[in-house]
Amino acid sequence: MVAVAFCIVLISAPALAAEFSADMVFQPKGEAPMTAKVYVKGNKMRQEAMEEGEKQIVIVRPDKKVSWMIDPEEKKYIEMPYEDEENLFEEWSLEKQEKAKFLKEENAAGVPCKKYEIDEEGEKTSIWISTKHSFPVKVEDSETIVEYKNIRDGSLEDSLFELPEGYEKISVPTMDEDKEVSQ
Structure with a gap:
C-alpha cells in the first residue's frame, strides 16, 4: 500500500x-x-495502481478530513487523517503564476499548456499547466517526471470516492507503539 501513497504525496494534483x-x-x-x-x-x-500484482486504491477526501488506503483483495483499509496543509489539490493560481517564469506554450500529454519554470532554492521545476483545466498535467524536476495522460472529462460516480461496503478497518502501529514492542 505504501507505493500507491507516495504518488499522491509527491505531486500537486x-x-x-x-x-x-x-x-x-x-x-x-x-x-x-x-x-x-x-x-x-x-x-x-x-x-x-498495481503493486506486486495486487490492486491498491487510495481515496483522498479533504471534505471529510480523511484518506483511505484500500486493499480490495483482503477487503481491508487503513484510515489516515487529512490535514488542510497537506492539500494535494492545488489549482494553478495567479499567486503561483507570479512566482513562476513563463517559458512558452506547448502541448503536454496531448493537451495545450503553458510551460512555466519555478526556481526554489536552486531547484528548478518545469510545470505544464493545462489551459483548459488550470492544473499541472506534467511536472518535471531533477529527480522525477509526473504526467497525466489520456485525460477524459466527464461525470464520475460518487461511489468511486467512498469506502466499499463490508471492508475491515485495520490500524497501523504508530512509532510510539513500535518502541514499546521492541523494548
Whole structure:
C-alpha cells in the first residue's frame, strides 16, 4: 500500500472544479515508470495502481478530513487523517503564476499548456499547466517526471470516492507503539 501513497504525496494534483479520469505516469529518473489510474471530482481523488500484482486504491477526501488506503483483495483499509496543509489539490493560481517564469506554450500529454519554470532554492521545476483545466498535467524536476495522460472529462460516480461496503478497518502501529514492542 505504501507505493500507491507516495504518488499522491509527491505531486500537486488537479484543479478543484475539474471532473475527469486520467492515467498518471510517475517516472523517477533512471528507474522504471509507475502508472496509476486517477479519478478526480472536485477536491476528491481516487488513485488505483498495481503493486506486486495486487490492486491498491487510495481515496483522498479533504471534505471529510480523511484518506483511505484500500486493499480490495483482503477487503481491508487503513484510515489516515487529512490535514488542510497537506492539500494535494492545488489549482494553478495567479499567486503561483507570479512566482513562476513563463517559458512558452506547448502541448503536454496531448493537451495545450503553458510551460512555466519555478526556481526554489536552486531547484528548478518545469510545470505544464493545462489551459483548459488550470492544473499541472506534467511536472518535471531533477529527480522525477509526473504526467497525466489520456485525460477524459466527464461525470464520475460518487461511489468511486467512498469506502466499499463490508471492508475491515485495520490500524497501523504508530512509532510510539513500535518502541514499546521492541523494548
